[in-house]
Amino acid sequence: MPNLSKNASKLTRGFASDNQAGVLPQVMQALTEANHSHAPAYGYDPWTLDLQQYIETCFGPQTRVYPVYNGTGANVLALQAILRPFQSVLCAKNAHINEDECGAPERFLGIKLQTVDCPNGKLTPQDIENHLHYRGDEHRVQLKAVSITQPTEWGTLYSKEEIQALAHTCHQNGLWLHMDGARISNAAVALGLSFEAFTVQAGVDVLSLGGTKNGIMFGELLLVFNTELNSEILFFRKQLTQLHSKMRFISAQFLPWLQMEWWKEPAAHANLMAQLLAKGASQFPEVQLAQKTQVNGVFAYIPKEWNTPLMQHMPFYIFQPATNMARWMCAFDSQKEDIHRFLEQMKQLSKASDVFLEL
Amino acid sequence: MPNLSKNASKLTRGFASDNQAGVLPQVMQALTEANHSHAPAYGYDPWTLDLQQYIETCFGPQTRVYPVYNGTGANVLALQAILRPFQSVLCAKNAHINEDECGAPERFLGIKLQTVDCPNGKLTPQDIENHLHYRGDEHRVQLKAVSITQPTEWGTLYSKEEIQALAHTCHQNGLWLHMDGARISNAAVALGLSFEAFTVQAGVDVLSLGGTKNGIMFGELLLVFNTELNSEILFFRKQLTQLHSKMRFISAQFLPWLQMEWWKEPAAHANLMAQLLAKGASQFPEVQLAQKTQVNGVFAYIPKEWNTPLMQHMPFYIFQPATNMARWMCAFDSQKEDIHRFLEQMKQLSKASDVFLEL
């Protein structure tokens, strides 16, 4: 192997995003083991068939799984399965589908996203009820779905009961409930629940189940719990450019990741690292946590002049420029030493003299 | 590692598609080596930066590379870069973009594909000239691009001179030339040319450079040779759901695959296997080659009653049901014994008694 990427040796860990981490070693091993002989393409291989079977065991026999390439693909395909072009989906203003997908839902589906300003990233049943006027009015888009992110883009969590309440309001009003689970592992360990407990068992109809933020190389699973919604998805997955030919290499990652619970310990570790970082950082009088740290992201208002010196050591993003709210994401491979080093840097910037940095 | 995919042990090789083969061992090794530390996401990692640099060395300093997930993604993104929604692209009727992408170009771009019935899969300059009427007529879509596949979907090749002639006619008429190079490795070894020789140097403007049919796990490269076309591609790649977060794992495959010419020997081998299969099969009086075997696919008319017994041994597809034209694709890991076994099976079905099957 040539020395192709000499710059790669300089790479360091940071808090920019959990998708900057690599792949779990056991996932890499699973990929290697799947690499033998020929396998039917486009999802008819043994790994994908086994994955479908395992999904049924966990989520119920009516569940169908559609492996795709990424989260945006899973979200767009989910909305495609449940919406007609004159219908709309309700979501938080800071939802990934609204702010971070470069308008993919509008572009592909022709739909409107109706957004609610949610200070903590979470929708409520009242938010849904506020958008039920104008049903049947041909001048208005017709609300047909609600999309929530679990955990939210701001690191907060819906409880199982909150999801049940949202699902109840949805179903009473003929709406579908979609969950964007890009970081679903982190939610599950934080809630102490299985994936199925706060998705299909709480009334979710369609789930984007993500793994790249927790050790998967590529791929995401679209899970459809309602049998009414399956008839056209195979065609749409292909048309949306989200059908992988060598699908065995997506399924061979997710199958043991789910079955062997490879998702659990890494997510728990990332959540713990975020707790430590939140606890440490909040000791500084200049730092104010913006949200309760429930999973693997810390959201904090920091002095603007801290941005450059802090980022030099450990890259991260300012998530809300107007308030200089920083986002610090911890990954499955974040280390206590990373956090310690980061807090040390803060200490040099802070006026506080009495901060205790042991983790 | 649990025995997750017990059915996987029963997998056998066949001629259904070159994308049913696995991943080159050296590619798997490259993926493993890329798996360390954190790397910037979305293409700002060292592997992708190195890939851009290497591409410039080969294809010229004006070239830009955009890694995407798959061939349909690369093709749609290529057409997105060069077409406005009221414009059209000319292609062969049996082009992948027309027949095998479930209408993705029409769906995403809103464009019309204008098709030509090409008995050998190849467009000619005259085909382009036949479609130049109605320019400026607002009732008609406006031809703006030509898309060719190299090698074609029917296993035939454009010579460098033929591509140059097409590019000349395109550029004289204000059209862009796109090449779908899903099997570009097989074309390059068959022509005895480098990739650049029959693409950028022959006048191609935009290239979909594929690898999954020649040992890559996932990913395809969009290469843009004309600097006018770059300004919006980053946004469109994201919006088209084709931006991978952990892009290092696409680039880390393609970088050595290109630089160390990992593509060459496997493609040459697949082409050779197809030659042997074509030579062997054409000895049977019941078998008639439909196209000259120029790369790694054999296209042959066979008796309909052979379909089932032959497929039982080695899966393949009937590519043209009306004429019972079979397609037998060879892959980098096809073996002489596979071909021998297949021909033996033909021998049992054939009336011929004097066929000599040594390869």
Add this chain to the structure above:
Amino acid sequence: MPNLSKNASKLTRGFASDNQAGVLPQVMQALTEANHSHAPAYGYDPWTLDLQQYIETCFGPQTRVYPVYNGTGANVLALQAILRPFQSVLCAKNAHINEDECGAPERFLGIKLQTVDCPNGKLTPQDIENHLHYRGDEHRVQLKAVSITQPTEWGTLYSKEEIQALAHTCHQNGLWLHMDGARISNAAVALGLSFEAFTVQAGVDVLSLGGTKNGIMFGELLLVFNTELNSEILFFRKQLTQLHSKMRFISAQFLPWLQMEWWKEPAAHANLMAQLLAKGASQFPEVQLAQKTQVNGVFAYIPKEWNTPLMQHMPFYIFQPATNMARWMCAFDSQKEDIHRFLEQMKQLSKASDVFLEL
């Protein structure tokens, strides 16, 4: 009234298109009479309600009528009602939806048009059967509808029996049959049938019923005969920018045009004028009719050098540049003297000396 359009006084009649004619005087009178008081907008006015009622009387109580602005709008809305984005419609290559709508169906619906080269503009049941492969194959668009134009864009007619046969093949295979009736009046008088006889009674599912080519100022009717197809059309009509606020002014034209048969005599006259023109022109040895003249358009191959001198007197279009096939459309207000003058001009260009021009 000021002399606003001084150039308007120089206008003359020609054979360029039947939509260059004006409005039937009785239609203008109907518009004037509808102009009083306030009326509910968007189709809830008395004229539109009466139109719905009258349509039910003629086409059956299950029929629904949706007034729109124009033919392209009606066609796109019809296809929207019957197609999902991964499905396709089969039509003649020279169909208006394929060649003369600037790609509107692909743009709005994301669908593919599958086309057949029809020398006389007419599809056959065999054409449909040739496109039934690949059902259920997610890589292929899925044929779901057939669209025919009556009369065709080349001035030919489907008999009632031919339409029945097409409908039969469609319905046996789960396809919908759409008819583009932009010149349906001319077809009806030529066939000696009512509109309903060769539409709903022949198995057509959705009809674009046009009037602007026969004396209507603006507007076209979408008629839906199958009750399954109505549930979403109101939303789509609005979204497709085809919902007129003051809809009474569309309905007030069509209601008496249908009920009082205002369409009949003008269409019969236009057809007769075309017969006379065809008969006269075919006397010249340089002129060869391309199609049988069945309605109000004459299609004829003429010498290229005749184009300019003929067009100077009476504008018309060359419909097929490669063969110099001219199209001469007659309108409800075309006059024998127009034809006579046109033939006189031909006489001056022709080598023939013995042509008899009395009509």
Add this chain to the structure above:
Amino acid sequence: MPNLSKNASKLTRGFASDNQAGVLPQVMQALTEANHSHAPAYGYDPWTLDLQQYIETCFGPQTRVYPVYNGTGANVLALQAILRPFQSVLCAKNAHINEDECGAPERFLGIKLQTVDCPNGKLTPQDIENHLHYRGDEHRVQLKAVSITQPTEWGTLYSKEEIQALAHTCHQNGLWLHMDGARISNAAVALGLSFEAFTVQAGVDVLSLGGTKNGIMFGELLLVFNTELNSEILFFRKQLTQLHSKMRFISAQFLPWLQMEWWKEPAAHANLMAQLLAKGASQFPEVQLAQKTQVNGVFAYIPKEWNTPLMQHMPFYIFQPATNMARWMCAFDSQKEDIHRFLEQMKQLSKASDVFLEL
């Protein structure tokens, strides 16, 4: 003429919408006069050529006019001319393009509308500046245009200076400014300005100029002031189903309506009627004006139990169900007696005994 619409005789005036009124008598006369001979279709007729010429005289020689069918068509075409699919437009949340077009902009253009909650329907330069983050970030839609409605959907007006300030902020930041002028006549008379004064002369780049709410039968004008934006509009107008074949009948209405100022007196009258209604209604203690009445619409909070009895006499809409805000639109043919009758009805519902209803 048969008695086709017997229900039409029962029609009465109300306050539901200014598009429930009919057509100005002089407009009907202009239509009748335009109905002679043949005229080139699709905008090459003398009326449309004269209209283009007149528009240049008023709005400047660089201005181009594109007649379309309706306001939604004009708005979508305007946005099509200025936006690429990954870009966005900023508008008030209650803008017509956001709330009353059934998602047509998203459907056709694939764009995102970014909305601002504007209590009086008006955007400010600060609103624009708040949306300038994330330029160049491929994960985010890119703001490229601002759309304002003049007068707003809530009956308020931008002053010329306010429009200039918005245009200034737009142009400093590379954004285009679109104005939806569905009721532009009412704005012009209220401001005492010509159309050009608060559009092209204030920095507006693209204008939807409406007439159907002020005496036009059908049609709206798209005016493009910036020559960069014209190159593709003809194609898009056709593709968007907004190209009328017999365009003379749109232009023949707008030409004298503009040139002879047929728009002025009717709009002034409608505005005056709204003033009278606002003045009268605000005397009732139960009625509270929601907005200053600047043009021809009155927006008022009324007791919910008044809805049914008031609507029985004169139809109108509740514009904001949560607050029971009613909208009362006056048209060019609203009469003092209508207002008087309406106020009389209020008097019967009100507790107030001392209201003076003379107008």
